Amino acid sequence: MRKSLSELMNELDGLPDSYEKLNVLEMAIELADEEKQIDNAYYLRQEYVYLAHVFGYAQKALVAFLWCLEQYDKQPERFDEHELLWQYKWMMGALGGFPQLSREKLMTLASDMQRRFERSGWSLGPVQDAMSALMYFLGDWDASLDYKEKSMVAEVDGLSDCPACRQQLRVQFNYDKEDYERVVKESKMILQGSLRCRTVPRRTYQVLMDVEFKRGNLEEAMSYLKRLQACIPYDAQHYIAWLDSVTLLSFLDNMQAVSLYTKHFAMVLDQEQPFDQMQAFTVGAMVLRQWEKNNPDEKHLILGFPAKFPRFTKGGLYDVVSLRLWFETQAKSIASQFDKRNANSFFSGRVQRKLTLADTWVSG
């Protein structure tokens, strides 16, 4: 017999954040809708938005979020605006990663977000931060940096990020400006342990790892990599952090990079946001390109890709060049979808630069 809504809600209490919890939430939402329990349907969706967002199911999160937004607009006195606007920050930050959404619609939604923040008297910092992400997805790097800078100096209130995240924004801003001395300086408070949250210092390690790599301090880079790996469990929530680890390792310990990439590949295929997939396929191509350079006489690799991988081979034997080309094609194809929407060549250029880095990097 199928479970009742109250049984499902009790079950949710005992579940850690996981795929299983997402599935139970989906069942509970369906039942709440059927039974027209609007309050439960609303709050279950809010939980769903959070979990689907962090597990990479961005489309599902967005659909659930838009339903909540609509319900709130119909009955603003019935639901909590604060939580809704908080989630608006995440959603706006993710929407640009879907190239099928037009620039016009995205900008209209951004105006909607700003209108809601202004109407309720909140600081516009989170809107500017979301705009920074949107401008990046639209391939406008300078505008993205401008919004980030505005967000850094915006007034702080109940919808602002936590102090650790705000400090991390300074780190990220200087990283984006390639001011690496400043990155190190801004990271100091975080590294001392006085500023921490759910995503910091993890994100700081990700930035510092790359900064030290770019500055040629390979031991330092590896030390940040170890610190990063000590604080990220194996789950979809930390997918991008694992991908960054693989990027560094592709140059410094290529065999480990190949292994780590394959290990996380099931998560790559689960990502709904094309932007995340593009990143993952680019890294896959980089890792294999580096492998080819290190092992010019070996044409094949045994890899444990999951059966749902479109290029899956039973037995796990793969031709490295054709596999790498497949990754490159996928990454370039998604980049061109972005560029078509954005009417520029920003993402194709970025993907190409990364692939070229794998060609030009020389150890030592």
Place this chain on the structure above:
Amino acid sequence: MEKPNSGEFRFQVNLSGMITLLSDHLYSSPRVFVRELLQNGVDAIHAREMIQSDHAGHVNFELIQPEDGSVPTLMVEDDGIGLTRADIHQFLAMIGQTSKQGDGVVQSDDFIGRFGIGLLSCFVVSEEIVLITRAVNGTETLEWRGKPDGTYTIRALEMNLTPGTRVYLRAKEECVEHFVPAAIEHSLRNYGEWLPYSIWFRTGESNIAIHREKPLWLFQPTMSDMSLNHTEVIRWAEDYFHDSFIDYIPLFSETGHVSGAAFILASPVPASIRQTHRVYLKKMLVSDRTEHILPEWAFFVKCILNTNELQPTASREQFHDHPILDTARVELGEKLKQYILRVANTEKQKWEQIVGIHHLAMKALAVQDDEFFRVMIDQLPFYTTMGQKYMGDIRTEQDPILYAATDAEYRQMATVAGAQGLLLINAGYVYDRELLERMDWVYPSLTVEQMDPTELSKRLKEIDSEAQDRAASFIHHANEVLEPYQVRAIMKKFSPADVPVLYTTHRDVGFLRQAQMSAESSNILFAALIEELTAPFKEERESQVCFNYDNRLIQRLLDCTNERIREQSIQMLYVQALLLGHHSLRAAERRLMMDGFMTWMDWGMRIADEGGM
């Protein structure tokens, strides 16, 4: 305040505001004043030991309860290093200044306290702190009286106190509840029972020892080398934690200098629980609710740990979230893992007991740790259409390994998949999907496939061309009847033959329904966004009703020429298929079920009336 002729100013601190901040925001309870007094006493003794190594110190607490019913006073006396007049000005009168700062000989890390705000917690419960002290290297006995408005006095007393310090706290009227014997004894025991000094609590005629003799093995990094009586250790832990355990694991981490023991709980723990542990700093309790000292997967143990180096927060109720704590956590996790691996390889019975109770925790560890995964995956249990099976057996019995990603999908498929002889794993339980997705990575020669109901439907046996011809009009009719429910009808053969129909749907169909519903009730912008977002999902996402050609009822329906009966039967079979698959019924489907019942009952009664039964 301005320095004369300097043009330089100094901030003024409102002490009473600071005290409000402490009581309202820093400390979780006003009772921490007992801990702070105890800590100061212990640190004073330790400081004296640094210059007089043979000194054996003590701390005495005495609760004075006047017979006239006026408010009680707590007196705390230690025979520690004491304070000189200069010390008093420097340390008692300056917030944030601690007497325990490193000076080259005595390092601040040697002490428990370090922030210089502890004494302020006394103002939360008392209007005045009276402190009488004589330094070991001093000649005068001094009295310091401090008030929460920031004023204080110092005077030399005629009396000749032995070296050490006495503190008197008279309870505020509204804080008397914190000055009752039971509350103070509880706080003292909680924080100080393992401290390496003699600590006493006197009230009236009673004088009780707070310190107690701790088991020799407790907090010993070498406890794994000791030959301990297993039953005694477990009994001790059960008495201490008021819980049941099946084994213990010695723990030690170089980083943070952490040592102690983890006790394996005797009953299962939900994976959402983040276990809390008792953690001491230099043998004084910091918190019995410390969470982040072990990895998340270690929710099957309760720990008692002591650290000499991890840094407490200013409230001293948690540890500073610092990279050192991250490293200590990894080291402690490694110790736990090594224990489990050793037991699994050498003590079969105990391992079976642990897996029997804590298979969830073992799976959580296998997800996070490659070494553990490789060694243990074959010994972890999974639920399948053939009952509970260990992965080692599953690997040898079925290739490819098949799993359902969610419990709902498993329920849809279990009966039919089982009857086809398919060993299908239910990966709808926490961690199972992650583990199965890792199988390919660990064993590249293995194929692990996720099966969804649509896929199962494809695997069912096709009917031959003669049967297809026979079923064609029925399927055509079924598609017409079920069209409003967005379901496609097909005919196949499958076991068990007594199941007439199988409903299968892709998991995204539910999502698409949600999206459609959202879009219908949304404004133009949101509806357009949803439409664009869900476009990629719409290809090849449909629900199917698969009729079973081998079923007797279906055979009869194929021969049935009464369109009305056939239509009602198709509708009822559809509802039955939904119920068998544990699907939710939408309003239209509920109506269908009710109408169907009524119609069939009506027909039944009519036949009875006409003498047909």
